[in-house]
Amino acid sequence: MDDLIIAPSVLSLDYSNLQSQLDEVKKSGAQWLHFDVMDGHFVPNLTFGPDLLKGIKKASPLYLDVHLMVNDPVFFSDIFANAGADLITFHCEALGNDMKKVSDLLDHIHKCGIKAGVVVKPKTPVQILEPVLDKMDLVLVMSVEPGFGGQSFMPDMLPKLSWLKDYRENHHLGYRIEIDGGINDQTAKLAREAGADVLVAGSYVFKNDICDAVDSLR
Numbered sequence: 427m428d429d430l431i432i433a434p435s436v437l438s439l440d441y442s443n444l445q446s447q448l449d450e451v452k453k454s455g456a457q458w459l460h461f462d463v464m465d466g467h468f469v470p471n472l473t474f475g476p477d478l479l480k481g482i483k484k485a486s487p488l489y490l491d492v493h494l495m496v497n498d499p500v501f502f503s504d505i506f507a508n509a510g511a512d513l514i515t516f517h518c519e520a521l522g523n524d525m526k527k528v529s530d531l532l533d534h535i536h537k538c539g540i541k542a543g544v545v546v547k548p549k550t551p552v553q554i555l556e557p558v559l560d561k562m563d564l565v566l567v568m569s570v571e572p573g574f575g576g577q578s579f580m581p582d583m584l585p586k587l588s589w590l591k592d593y594r595e596n597h598h599l600g601y602r603i604e605i606d607g608g609i610n611d612q613t614a615k616l617a618r619e620a621g622a623d624v625l626v627a628g629s630y631v632f633k634n635d636i637c638d639a640v641d642s643l644r
C-alpha cells in the first residue's frame with residue numbers, strides 16, 4: 427500500500443471559518459477528513475452529531491472517515507452511516523473486546539454499503555484483532571489516549587503498526603493501517619516507516635498553515 431492518505435481531524439478545525447478551512451484542506455491535497463465522534467461516556471469529552479457530518483458532506487467533497495468513540499457503536503454506526511460516512515471505525519473495547527460482536531458489527535456496517543474498521547486504544551494489544559482482520563478495510567491504532575487533540579505521540583505504539591503491516595503481507599490482506607494522535611512532521615515519518623498508510627492529524631494541521639502542514643506530512 428504505497429499511496430499515503432492524509433486525514434486532517436476536524437476536531438481541531440476553526441468552526442468560525444468552517445467553509446474556508448474545508449476549502450483549504452481540499453487545496454492541500456489531503457484526501458480524507460477525520461471526524462471524531464465522542465459521547466461523553468466512552469471518553470470524557472463530547473463532540474459532534476450526525477447533522478454536523480451532513481453539513482460537512484455538503485461543504486466538502488472529501489472522503490469522510492468517522493471515528494466513533496462511544497459506548498454504543500452498534501446504535502451510532504447506523505446513525506452515522508445514514509448521515510453520509512464513507513468509512514466507520516469503532517473501538518473493540520466498547521464491545522468488551524468480544525470478537526464475535528466486533529465481527530457482527532463489521533458485517534452490519536458493510537451491509538450499510540460503506541467501509542468498516544476497528545480502533546485499538548494504547549493499552550489494547552492489536553493481536554486480539556487477528557480473528558477479524560480479514561473483514562476489515564482499515565485498522566486504526568491510537569497513539570494517544572482517545573478523547574482530546576493536542577497530546578503527545580506515544581512511540582511505543584509503533585510496533586503495532588509493524589505487526590499489522592507484516593500480518594497483512596503474510597496473509598495477503600488489504601486493510602489500510604491508520605494512526606491517530608500526536609502526528610506532526612517528525613512523528614509522521616516514524617509512523618510511515620513502521621507501516622502506517624493513513625495519517626490522522628488534528629492540531630498540527632489546523633494550528634499551522636494547512637497546505638504547508640499537509641505537505642510536510644508527506
Ligand code: DX5
Nearest residue numbers: 435572573575576608628629
Ligand atoms: C483523539 C482523536 C484524534 C485527534 C487527534 O481522541 O481521535 O483524532 O483529533 O488530534 P491531534 O492530531 O492533535 O493529536
Ligand code: ZN
Nearest residue numbers: 460462493606
Ligand atoms: Zn480520531
